[in-house]
Amino acid sequence: MTKEMDITFNEKSPALENERSSTLIADLKSLFKAPVLLANALPVFVGFWLALHFTGGSLFANSKLFWLTIIGSTILMGGALVLNNWYDVDIDTVMKRTQQRPTVTGHFSLRTVLGIGITMSAVGLIMLLFTTFEAAVYGFIGWFTYVVMYTMWTKRKYTLNTVIGSVSGAVTPMIGWAAIAPAYHIVPIMLFMILFIWQMPHTFAIAMRKYNEYKAANVAMLPVVRGFKMTKRQMFVYIACLLPLPFYLGSLGMVFIILATILNIGFLAVSIRGFFTKDDDKWAYVMFMYSVNYIAILFLLMVAVTLPI
Template identity: 90%
Template sequence: MTKEMDITFTETKTTIEKERASTLISDFKSLFKAPVLIANALPVFVGFWLALHFTGDSLLANSRLFWLTIIGSTILMAGALVLNNWYDVDIDTVMKRTQKRPTVTGNISLNTVLGIGIGLSAAGLIMLMFTTMEAAIYGFVGWFTYVIMYTMWTKRKYTLNTVIGSISGAVTPMIGWAAIAPSYHMVPIMLFIILFIWQMPHTFAIAMRKYNEYKVANVAMLPVVRGFKMTKRQMFVYTACLLPLPFYLGALGMVFVVLATILNVGFLAVSIRGFFAKDDDKWAYVMFMYSVNYIAILFLLMVAVTLPPIF
């Protein structure tokens, strides 16, 4: 009987430990906003890759610099996202989609979250300083824009919060490029502009789908303050602004220009459908999904067309 009780106790203890480990992993994934972190790492890589391509350098010869750039920028971004969670705990408590974050549930104390955010931010910036100072400056600009300008200043007060926040995401390819070469080149500048413009309809689509949550939390997103009609008009304008940009990247080849233009036309077509949509939530979801796939395909295409020939 005692032996059976010991076995049961051991099994129960093991189950509890597994559940705690699973919860901890889930909490940290939520705290670091894992999907956002991964999405921001891709443009850094593409910027680095294209800088190697246009300078005639190789990834193998710059492997140490590559890992410093990728890991440093990712850690810095993670720090910014953690600080965003720390500061926005009152909003996250109200919004349904963020109520399971560890800052809301109390699984991780706010002081601990603050310490993690500051520590990661400092560590990431220091790592970028071991690449080039220009890359580190772009990293700091992204961090400052997201944490101070967006999270702490404009998010709750102005609809321009999306414009401000877009700067932090747009500098990511500049970090990667600047780790290899000075960024006063048409390619990294165009990558910045593409990412900056793309984030507007992408974020507006999210804001439309989460309209009720943002309204309850008093977050000054454009759909909440100015309504869906104005939001749709702005989404159309921003997607239209993407149309000429591939032609400034002719150095990537005609295949890229043609395919990127097709992607842009599709993006514009989806935005136009919004003016005739009977179900705004359904259309906003389609717009969101197109925007996610659009930017991933576009940046992966940049890598694909610059791969060295196999033969």
């Protein structure tokens, strides 16, 4: 077999095709930040579900509206995440955890990524406009806060970047609720507050674990600018602010209030432990894992206690 024939054979081999396919899937997951995208879809669903519960609607009767809301918001958020990758390519080149993103490896051109981000953002927003105008407004607020206020303005300059960025994640249940009813109800407002406050210790835990990478990339995360002691104090304060919030959701029942309070006390206990630990990296990992499970359990609990018996 000649060298030319060998190359042709290899290019058409199933193993090579599978490798290319796997690389493409991995690139797409990285480009869209799949775990973040899926995590943001849950609050949208919960907001939609609870709005149906409190207005006496049914998921079956609103199935078309449901899919418009879920798919539209997911596409819009995906567009925001893609634009974040496009804008942050210089930072991602420095940070180890982001060096395999297709914008860094060159698998996708920056022009292509920009086009994908803009197209997805437009399509997602248009889909939300077919639900309610209010839902689309909340979707736009989330997009604008994340892409412009966080990514392009505050992320590299101010430690308040976490506060600004938290707004984009916190509006997600309001999108879901507003697709059914006006979101000036106490429940979606409390969902916003829970997500907004929760994102602080969650993000700070990540920033502590990736301290060296953020420092090398000159990203103004709180642990980098103000140190771990200040970060731990702020994490404690934010988690303490979560304690009274379940009591504003009394309409979800006493079972929810008790279980949510137990979760909050556990969160606070893990936070307090950080003042006495000698291994900050290990403790930050525990905080991160608790925060991820905390928010997933809390929001799934909201669905569980409102299931029709």
